[in-house]
Each structure stands twice: as C-alpha cells, then as structure tokens.
Amino acid sequence: MSAPGSFVVVEGPEGSGKSTLVRGLALRMAAAGREPVVVREPGGTSVAESVRTALLEADHAVSPVAELFLFLAARADLTAQVIRPALTAGRVVLADRFTLSSEIYQVVGRGLDRALVMAGNAAATGGLQPEITLVLDLPPGVGRRRQEAAGKALDRLDRESSAFHDRICDAYVAVTGPGMVHLDATLSAEPLLEAAWHAVVDRRPDLWRKS
Numbered sequence: 195m196s197a198p199g200s201f202v203v204v205e206g207p208e209g210s211g212k213s214t215l216v217r218g219l220a221l222r223m224a225a226a227g228r229e230p231v232v233v234r235e236p237g238g239t240s241v242a243e244s245v246r247t248a249l250l251e252a253d254h255a256v257s258p259v260a261e262l263f264l265f266l267a268a269r270a271d272l273t274a275q276v277i278r279p280a281l282t283a284g285r286v287v288l289a290d291r292f293t294l295s296s297e298i299y300q301v302v303g304r305g306l307d308r309a310l311v312m313a314g315n316a317a318a319t320g321g322l323q324p325e326i327t328l329v330l331d332l333p334p335g336v337g338r339r340r341q342e343a344a345g346k347a348l349d350r351l352d353r354e355s356s357a358f359h360d361r362i363c364d365a366y367v368a369v370t371g372p373g374m375v376h377l378d379a380t381l382s383a384e385p386l387l388e389a390a391w392h393a394v395v396d397r398r399p400d401l402w403r404k405s
C-alpha cells in the first residue's frame with residue numbers, strides 16, 4: 195500500500211555505521227526542507243521498546259521462532275502507530291533497520307524458512323515497502339572492530355559467533371530487491387553520507403530543496 199510521504203531505510207550489519215548515517219541524513223534532509231521522522235528498530239513505541247529490552251538487553255535464550263515473532267510484534271506496532279501515520283501526513287520517515295533485517299538475521303542467521311519470514315513481514319507491515327533501502331556493505335569483522343574501538347556494550351545479538359556475523363555480512367552484500375542501493379561502508383563517515391544523500395535525492399528529486 196502506498197502513502198504520500200517517503201520511506202527511507204538504512205540497513206547493514208553490526209557496526210556498519212547505520213546510526214551514524216541516519217543522524218547525518220536527518221540533518222541533510224532537514225537542511226533540504228523536510229525534517230524526517232526518525233525511527234529505529236526494534237523500538238519507537240512503548241510496546242516496541244519493551245520488546246527491544248527483551249530481545250537485546252536480556253541475557254536469556256530465545257528460540258528462533260520466538261525471536262522472529264518478537265521482532266515482528268515490535269515492527270507491527272511501530273508501523274501502525276508511527277510510520278504509517280507519518281507517511282499519510284506526507285512526512286519523510288527515516289528508519290534504522292526494517293523488514294530486510296528479518297530477511298537477513300532470521301533467514302540467513304537463524305535458518306528460518308524464508309516464506310515464513312516474508313509472510314510475517316507482510317503481516318507486520320501491511321505490505322508497506324520502503325521507497326529506498328540504503329544497504330551498508332562491510333567485510334566481515336570490520337563492524338565488530340569498530341564496536342570494540344567505540345567501547346560499545348555488546349547486546350545479545352552482537353554477542354553471536356563470528357560465523358553468524360560473517361553470514362550476515364555476506365548476505366547484506368549479496369541482497370538485491372526493489373529500491374535497494376548498496377553503499378561502500380568502508381568509506382569514512384563524510385563520503386558515505388555524501389553517497390547516501392545522492393542516492394536519496396536521485397530517487398525522489400522532487401522532494402528536496404536545492405542548496
């Protein structure tokens with residue numbers, strides 16, 4: 195289902211620079227005339243933030259199917275309560291992760307059936323698709339080293355094996371689909387932001403005021 199606003203998603207493996215890029219893009223967007231609604235997954239509503247705590251901060255075992263449904267529950271709530279209303283109001287929504295994360299982590303990482311995850315995503319979002327998904331490509335190991343250098347407190351998923359994270363990195367590099375644009379996340383933050391901004395403007399030149 196389409197909506198009048200524009201939905202931009204940033205995706206990529208752990209430590210690939212998603213949150214840094216989202217902050218930079220939000221400033222560019224505001225400077226070009228449209229302050230975005232910024233969201234991160236999982237999270238963004240009180241229910242989704244509770245799910246985030248259960249999924250990321252807690253040190254308990256979660257079965258792959260339970261994990262999928264928790265991510266989907268958070269996504270459904272965020273989509274219904276924040277993303278769709280913002281798009282309907284004509285806003286630009288800028289998201290740190292969305293459905294592609296489940297396709298990568300739950301299918302490639304956990305080994306769940308692709309059809310199950312795709313159906314779950316469709317149910318959670320009502321079929322909402324990003325207009326553009328910026329995919330940050332990074333070789334295995336680089337993101338972990340960045341997180342370590344920054345002293346990040348590793349969450350439950352960060353603490354998965356290096357084999358798990360290597361599969362995730364490879365899957366992001368290989369993924370293709372409507373609206374997906376791959377960016378070289380080995381670039382430093384400023385040229386990466388430049389490349390991302392060009393991709394966003396190229397997709398919808400009508401939206402942005404020229405500086």
Ligand SMILES: Nc1ncnc2c1ncn2[C@@H]1O[C@H](COP(=O)(O)OP(=O)(O)OP(=O)(O)O)[C@@H](O)[C@H]1O
Binds near residue numbers: 208212383
């Ligand atoms: N383009 C870049 N080049 C080098 N280092 C970067 C770049 N972008 C971000 N960093 C640094 O790498 C670390 C991870 O960046 P960031 O938190 O933006 O990544 P992330 O993908 O959001 O990570 P997470 O998966 O933990 O949420 C931070 O210390 C950040 O300052």
Ligand SMILES: [Mg+2]
Binds near residue numbers: 212213214290
């Ligand atoms: Mg982040």
